[in-house]
Amino acid sequence: MEAKADLDIAITEGNRPYEPRGAALALFSCREREVLMEGPAGTGKTRALLEKANLCAIKYPGMRALLVRKTRESMTQSVLVTFEEKVVPPDWPILAGASRAQRQCYTYPNGSCLVIGGIDRSSKIMSTEFDLVLAFEARELTEDDWECLLTRLRHGAMPYQQAVADTNPDLPNHWLNRRAGGTRMIRLLSRHEDNPTIHADYLANLSQLTGVRRQRLYKGQWAGVEGRVYADFDSAVHLLDKRDIPPDWRRVRSIDFGFTHPLVCQWWAVDGDGRMYLYRELYRTRMLVEDAAKRIVALSEGERIEATVADHDAEGRATLERYNVATLPADKRIHIGIQAVSSRLRLADDGKPRLFLLRDVLVERDPRLSQCHEPACTQEEIDHYVWPRELSGSSRNSEAPAPGCDHGMDAMRYAVSYVDGLNHADAMLDIRVLGVRE
Numbered sequence: 001m002e003a004k005a006d007l008d009i010a011i012t013e014g015n016r017p018y019e020p021r022g023a024a025l026a027l028f029s030c031r032e033r034e035v036l037m038e039g040p041a042g043t044g045k046t047r048a049l050l051e052k053a054n055l056c057a058i059k060y061p062g063m064r065a066l067l068v069r070k071t072r073e074s075m076t077q078s079v080l081v082t083f084e085e086k087v088v089p090p091d092w093p094i095l096a097g098a099s100r101a102q103r104q105c106y107t108y109p110n111g112s113c114l115v116i117g118g119i120d121r122s123s124k125i126m127s128t129e130f131d132l133v134l135a136f137e138a139r140e141l142t143e144d145d146w147e148c149l150l151t152r153l154r155h156g157a158m159p160y161q162q163a164v165a166d167t168n169p170d171l172p173n174h175w176l177n178r179r180a181g182g183t184r185m186i187r188l189l190s191r192h193e194d195n196p197t198i199h200a201d202y203l204a205n206l207s208q209l210t211g212v213r214r215q216r217l218y219k220g221q222w223a224g225v226e227g228r229v230y231a232d233f234d235s236a237v238h239l240l241d242k243r244d245i246p247p248d249w250r251r252v253r254s255i256d257f258g259f260t261h262p263l264v265c266q267w268w269a270v271d272g273d274g275r276m277y278l279y280r281e282l283y284r285t286r287m288l289v290e291d292a293a294k295r296i297v298a299l300s301e302g303e304r305i306e307a308t309v310a311d312h313d314a315e316g317r318a319t320l321e322r323y324n325v326a327t328l329p330a331d332k333r334i335h336i337g338i339q340a341v342s343s344r345l346r347l348a349d350d351g352k353p354r355l356f357l358l359r360d361v362l363v364e365r366d367p368r369l370s371q372c373h374e375p376a377c378t379q380e381e382i383d384h385y386v387w388p389r390e391l392s393g394s395s396r397n398s399e400a401p402a403p404g405c406d407h408g409m410d411a412m413r414y415a416v417s418y419v420d421g422l423n424h425a426d427a428m429l430d431i432r433v434l435g436v437r438e
């Protein structure tokens with residue numbers, strides 16, 4: 001059998017032991033042009049794609065594969081870690097040279113090459129041809145991104161050319177689910193039993209997730225979110241690649257306190273037309289306000305911050321003040337704030353919204369949150385910020401969204417209320433009562 005023969009080659013070349021199962025095994029013998037490798041969290045999808053890339057690199061001298069995510073930066077801490085720590089032995093020469101963050105490719109002694117890319121750096125990708133394209137976390141890509149990648153599949157050093165998309169399920173009408181429902185793309189279902197290293201604790205954590213995250217990450221189902229507060233949020237519109245912020249733009253910080261829940265500090269820039277851009281974010285559990293204050297000061301070095309709006313926790317604000325982070329009390333009126341954010345998310349006459357989140361601006365991922373598969377930044381919260389299930393239409397005017405995914409959401413509301421000049425009299429009175437510097 002072809003797949004078995006391929007594996008023998010890898011093992012004799014001194015690879016780390018790996019025995020693919022289920023969808024991973026099917027991937028080794030699959031020669032279809034477009035493949036969707038889907039499944040819940042931790043089933044071994046990414047490992048399977050990387051093992052296939054390595055195997056093909058050894059088997060077909062001179063082949064070229066592209067390992068790609070939406071952004072090059074997001075490859076460094078995810079895919080490249082698995083590749084270097086799990087797939088290739090530590091002393092392999094292909095690992096010599098550049099650090100993970102700087103690396104452009106892994107070159108094999110037989111001339112094969114695994115190129116590392118991001119859709120945000122697409123000019124280099126688009127000028128190269130590949131035998132294999134492996135797209136990780138492919139639900140972040142647009143169908144246009146995917147179709148552009150397919151045009152690059154014509155290197156011809158392998159007997160077949162293939163693009164594989166690795167993803168957790170997303171919305172039922174996501175383009176990947178629709179494409180794999182047709183004839184162009186075949187679907188491989190990766191399941192927890194395919195991963196021999198999975199722990200009972202890991203599965204128990206997943207089973208305790210609620211709502212749509214449980215359906216997608218534990219059950220592996222494409223599932224929609226009902227009652228999204230920011231139903232207009234569309235990652236294809238509101239997420240932008242990271243960019244430099246011109247020094248003359250207004251800058252504002254907003255803070256939502258937490259310890260068991262994350263403490264969130266967002267940095268927003270406002271362009272000449274009043275559009276807001278989230279350009280940096282601290283999102284940490286178990287961080288003392290004192291430590292957060294030091295980080296916030298260090299991260300803001302050299303930037304002129306016009307104001308910092310914060311949740312009303314008096315002790316928290318006093319601690320920030322001790323570290324020279326003077327704060328204004330946030331306008332906490334939920335519905336007015338939600339309306340203000342919603343109206344910024346809607347497209348204006350020029351076809352653009354007035355609020356954007358930049359990709360890859362999280363200062364560092366909180367390992368506890370990632371381990372529990374909880375949102376670890378504002379971008380990951382926004383689709384899960386929902387009205388309580390039983391509420392509909394008008395009753396939403398008197399109730400708050402369901403608790404849970406609301407830490408970055410609160411901070412975002414505070415920032416928008418400030419920039420839109422909504423902070424009302426009570427909030428201003430609070431400034432005088434607390435004697436906070438303006």
Ligand SMILES: Nc1ncnc2c1ncn2[C@@H]1O[C@H](COP(=O)(O)OP(=O)(O)OP(=O)(O)O)[C@@H](O)[C@H]1O
Pocket residue numbers: 018019020021024039040041042043044045046047048082086167168194195196197198
């Ligand atoms: N067949 C296998 N043999 C040994 N280890 C495996 C196997 N399959 C998966 N693993 C290990 O299990 C862990 C999770 O695998 P991986 O990261 O590929 O999962 P995933 O399906 O991509 O998860 P996610 O949906 O969270 O991205 C990794 O450490 C990987 O090396």
Ligand SMILES: [Mg+2]
Pocket residue numbers: 045046047166
């Ligand atoms: Mg993965």
